[in-house]
Amino acid sequence: MISTFICLHCGGTYLRNPRVKNQKYCSDKECRRANRRAWKKKNYATNKSYLQKCLDSQKAWRARYPACDYQKQYRKKHPEYVNRCRELQKKRYKKQPTVNITIEEIPLSKFDLSLSGIRIMNQSRILQVEKLMRIYGQLQPVVEQNLR
Ligand SMILES: [Zn+2]
Secondary structure, X not given: OOOEEEOOOOOOEXXXXXXXXXXXXXXXHXXXXXXHHHHHHHHHXXXXXXXXXXXXXXXXXXXXXXXXXXXXXXXXXXXXHHHHHHHHHHHHHHHOOOOOOOOOOOOXXXXXXXXXXXXXXXXXXXXXXXXXXXXXXXXXXXXXXXXX
């Protein structure tokens, strides 16, 4: 007796394989994957030990491949990506309006008494100031009070 079934994924009609009970999917790769997904989804919802096994497996995988390392590893493995990003960033910097920065030496005596305790603390702060001037064309108050 020849019997057929309708595949739940692709909707095609196929001859039933006598070795497979309750056949619902054909042998097409996408349909087999759909069958697997459906089985997993059903097991996730009903089988607590299967769910726990999957969660443990995911946890172990995440421990082997920490999310924080992903970008680092990707950049190591794809130097062309890194170069492309650098070039694009250089272009973005070039697009920004340029402001001629003239840094003037001002003797401490010309400072107001209220400013005498203020100074720029380190190189990164100076770079921040320069960056802000390039972006906004004005100086943002990025100075720290010298507390002594
Ligand atoms: Zn199918």
